[in-house]
Amino acid sequence: MYAAPFSYHRAASLQEAVKLLQGLGEEARVIAGGQSLIPLMKMRMARPAALIDINFIQGLSEIQTPKGELHFGALVRHADLEHSAAGVNVPLLHDCAAGIADVQVRNQGTIGGSLAEADPSGDWGTALLALDTTVVCFGPGGQRNVPLEEFIKDAYTTVLAHDEIVTGVHVKVPPKGSGGAHLAFKRSAPVYPTASASVQLTLEDRNVCKEARIVLGCVGLKAIRAKEAEAALRGKTLDEKNVRAAVEAARAAADPQNDMRGSADYKRVLVGTLVKRAIGIAARRARGEWVAAGHEYTGR
């Protein structure tokens, strides 16, 4: 399949990329890994008149670890994060990075591109909302840091101005006594999940939940912070009753649609199950246990 014709521009620096965006107008798009944009262009659901390739810009592929933070350059590929120490230290990040699509897509797709694309079924928009995440944006006026909650506005819509680029993603390392998990269910490896859930907990005295973040993916026009579900756990013992209350609140917060991946009713049940499992795994990890988790699919 051929995409509609476009002109191709290779940026050597961020400044040049921004200048190209300004010069080429609103029909120009930035391309990084291209794993979402190229399929959309081949299906003619996206028809940019110009592509600005940022893959050749140096210095955007690094993972840095300043005190208490993780900084991912916009061109860090999912596979880079999958095999990094960052994923060992913050297991939720590894769950997400190691389960997106398949090896080939993870080798090419980028964390920055995933957030900038803001696909409602994308994994990073869900997983990173369970942590304190800031998106670094660069434009003609310089750099601005936008909290992820504010960055993604709606399906495929971010606060990025037409002439702005995502240059990096900053994540706060969760405090001691924390654990998280990103779980997703998909029908086969290469596809987007049917539903996903990210949970990050901070525990006291092994079983009392001091802090909770619960995020639902693929069941709304963007990732949903299930704040009532979080409230059902905050300050409480992680017993069956409280977890059930959180799961019910998460199901109520979901806003799924019927589509080829399943009915709205099915997804609402599924996302609750994922939340329940993610709470269990997050709690075990918060207590220092090593637990394998991530994307589930047939044949895994």
Place this chain on the structure above:
Amino acid sequence: MNIRGAKKILVRVRVNGEAREAEVEPRTLLVEFLREHLNLSGTHVGCDTSYCGACTVILNGRTVKSCTLFAPMADGGEITTVEGLAKDGKLHPIQEAFAECHGLQCGYCTPGILLSALQLLKKYPKPTDEQIRKGIAGNTCRCTGYQNIFKSIRMAAAEMEKR
């Protein structure tokens, strides 16, 4: 806007150790660049929707789906295709193992699976079944039921360890 029907771009790559180049429309996919412009038709187009992995090639040491890259994005890159596996008329141990264990029937998906297997075995010389499953999860085979593909990869791993 007259930038539609855009100007052609010179794409230079090293494929299987050989410098190759062609001027192509920017929308040319890497798989079409290889097949139509460089006449390397071993890389197959299966689903053409980033699903099946028949188009898998190795670009700068990593497998990619060549139906989901525009050729100019690979400019300056080092590419291995299925044509680069055999050396001096002798099959690569992975190819020998697939022949020996019936790791293919129609063969359409095989070029992509061979390259995914190569990357897998570079990373995990003695892969567990789970590592094999995960390593070839991006490659679809509609004939074999995968059992013989697993056998082939295990045999190739044993053979490559000996060498």
